[in-house]
Amino acid sequence: MLAAAFARLPQKVVWRYAGTPPPSLGPNTKTMEWVPQNDLLAHPKTKAFVSHCGYNGVAEAMYHGVPLVGMPLFAEQFDNIARMVARGMAVSLDIHTVTSEEVSQAITSVISDPSYKEKTNLISTHLRDQPQSPMERAVWWIEHVIKHGGLPHLRSRAPELPFYQYYLLDVIALIVAVISAVLLSCWKCCSFACGMCNRGMTTTKLKRN
Numbered sequence: 001m002l003a004a005a006f007a008r009l010p011q012k013v014v015w016r017y018a019g020t021p022p023p024s025l026g027p028n029t030k031t032m033e034w035v036p037q038n039d040l041l042a043h044p045k046t047k048a049f050v051s052h053c054g055y056n057g058v059a060e061a062m063y064h065g066v067p068l069v070g071m072p073l074f075a076e077q078f079d080n081i082a083r084m085v086a087r088g089m090a091v092s093l094d095i096h097t098v099t100s101e102e103v104s105q106a107i108t109s110v111i112s113d114p115s116y117k118e119k120t121n122l123i124s125t126h127l128r129d130q131p132q133s134p135m136e137r138a139v140w141w142i143e144h145v146i147k148h149g150g151l152p153h154l155r156s157r158a159p160e161l162p163f164y165q166y167y168l169l170d171v172i173a174l175i176v177a178v179i180s181a182v183l184l185s186c187w188k189c190c191s192f193a194c195g196m197c198n199r200g201m202t203t204t205k206l207k208r209n
Helices: 001-006 037-042 055-064 077-086 100-112 112-126 132-149 169-209
Strands: 013-016 029-032 049-051 066-069 089-093
Touching: 001 013, 001 100, 029 049, 037 055, 049 055, 055 077, 066 077, 066 100, 077 089, 089 100, 089 132
Parallel strands: 013 029, 049 066, 066 089
Antiparallel strands: none
16 A cells, blocks of 8 residues: 555655565655665655654654654554644554555645645754754763763762662562562452351251251
8 A cells, every 4th residue: 555655656765665565666666674764864855754653753853854644553653643743744644544545645745735844844943953963962071071080970870789679679579579468368368258158058057957
């Protein structure tokens, strides 16, 4: 269905797809087992991004100002695309019921309607407006650590923990102990109740005899 939808488009499509290409794959679509997603989204000729709307892909699309056609599958993906649609940056489709024609129409709409690009560019401007670039910030922190001799107070204390605390074995042991105690108490109570019932029935039979 997706291959047929991409074949309808006049644009070129790069598709992360592993396995035998579908028979409906068009000449405008290039399939790759692995795609440098961030680099593709950063390319100035990228017009739209068809995604399952995981947080990483949504964040990269917003940063690079690329409108989205979302087909969420599970978990937070439905919330991610709902937020994008509410801000006018995306179109949402139900992958279980959508047709190839609807997919191609959604992609064409996102590409041809300038409002989607304007909204994503606005969000991209907000995200990029920082006092330092990520590279400059990383360089500053490296030089800061070297300048002050390693700054041990910034290091994680996790390696100093005993192995049973590092792997939370003490917490797991406490949880298992509590659950075991509750189950044992329930079993004892049930056994006592069953014993009392059996005694009562035995006493009644003896009286009748």
